[in-house]
Amino acid sequence: MSFVPENTYDPESKIWSGPLSQKNYFSPDLSVGEIIFNEMRRHPQLIAQVSDTENTILTCNELCLNSMRVASYMRQLGLKQSDIVGIIGRNTTHIFAVVYACFFNGIAFHSLNIKYEEKTIENLYKITKPSLIFCDGDEYEKVQTATKDLNVKIITMRNHTSESVTIEEVLTTPIVEGFKPVRLEQGTNQNLAILCSSGTTGDPKAVTISNSHSLFKFSDQLTSADVVYTHSTLDWLAGLGMTIFCGIFNPTRIIADNDYDPIRVMRIVEKYKVTWLHQAPSHMSLLVNSEEFPKAEFSSVQHYLYGGSRCSLQSQQLLRSRLSKDCMHFTYGFTELGSVATANSHFDKKPDSSGRLLGGFKMKILNEQGESLGPSEVGEVCMSNGQYWAGYYGNPQETRNMCDSDGWFHSGDLGYMDEDGFLYIVDRKKDMLKCHHIMYYPHELETVIAQMPDVAEVCVFGVWSDVNGDEPAAAVIKRIGSTLKSQDVVDYVRKHVKASYKQLLGGVLIVDDLKRSPNGKTNRRANKEYFLKVRKAN
Known part of the structure; x- marks a missing residue:
């Protein structure tokens, strides 16, 4: 090579x-929606999608028809290209019909992670003001409360509540006669989707993704003979990308709406003979550390893609040892770019590199x-x-x-x-960190911990875990005369912070003083290094 x-x-x-x-x-000049509409209709009998958890199978024709029904429902409601559709859901059978319906109608969807707290959902949807939201019944109450000030209709995708409209009801909508995808008012510069990222402070920001064809150029080796699987949902760029790839190149897509389970993933790869497997680095770590990993069958995998955060070289090497060829592609990009920017297809020679620039x-x-x-x-x-x-x-x-x-x-x-x-x-x-694939900021937890009567000062930082990412950890100065213990701080955060990704998974260290820079400000990196040194010594 x-x-x-x-x-x-x-x-x-x-x-x-x-x-x-x-x-x-x-x-x-074709929109992503027009391309997908044409390509699915060219291959009507191909198997487009198999749900391993809901035991459903859809052909390209069935998925296209369902997408047209959802799109017709949106048109009946009077939604225009300037409207926004909200999505907060898992990879259920009909969620991709919702996505393609948005593409067909030239309507951008704004997808949020199911783990977001109610206040985060409220703040984000106050920005984009969706006219319609598709969510799982599991999150219905949270979404309803968060959007109470918006004139929004909520449709549930699974575990329906008595108050919501169900996706099955939407799928009874007659398809508009002579249905065609709309021509985009702003051409390929028009927004296709809105995902979430983070800036230097505050809540995640709403990142626009355009109809640019660069979204799917990296997938040009994908064919209708391939079988693909990713656990990424539609709030990740990887989840959006895979949904577009599958609509255009018509491989068979395997989906699942369960929490990530490495044993199930290994079974899916073997059962369906998956050729394209995409994972987050934390999922890779869980996979290789599973007791089932040494005897799992990966011979069908021709392309293994991973990226989005750091990954230990040991985990990468363990997975590489089980693959039949050098088919690992470590990718780098960020949501604002709308696609990956680099890919390393030379793991055996350049391990731990994010690779070369793409075209x-x-x-x-x-x-x-x-x-x-x-x-x-x-x-x-x-x-x-x-x-x-x-x-x-x-x-x-x-x-x-x-x-x-x-x-x-x-x-x-x-x-x-x-x-x-x-x-x-x-x-x-x-300073932004990511745990459980969700962004957070140290100052958010510092504000909470500082409210404890026995805490004099606190510094929060991320401690790297292959499974969870940057696990929140803290160095705390207790007030004079206090008997504060590390577990007291952990328990306090658990009581006052609902989000699982903001729990002090990395631990707490009680210190006499914090490490500071020459100007007297708290030095986050130095405190983290000291924390790791003490933990290693113990």
């Missing part, structure tokens, strides 16, 4: 460029003064994809902070490119 870099590097501008974009498979992307590494750096120099990773971005929905200031006037996205990640043009991510520039 040759390691002549496929990327080019300009030493004067210090900019790396991916290969030239390949020729479009489809007319560039159409450019990258530069900036120091704190905004100057471009050369190979092997660490700085902020900045990307350009040459695509239109509408920004954060309803938040022009944060949009300008993320994407500068020259179209460069500032990731907030620290990394470097090696001499072969392979990207390595080494740290995060921002």
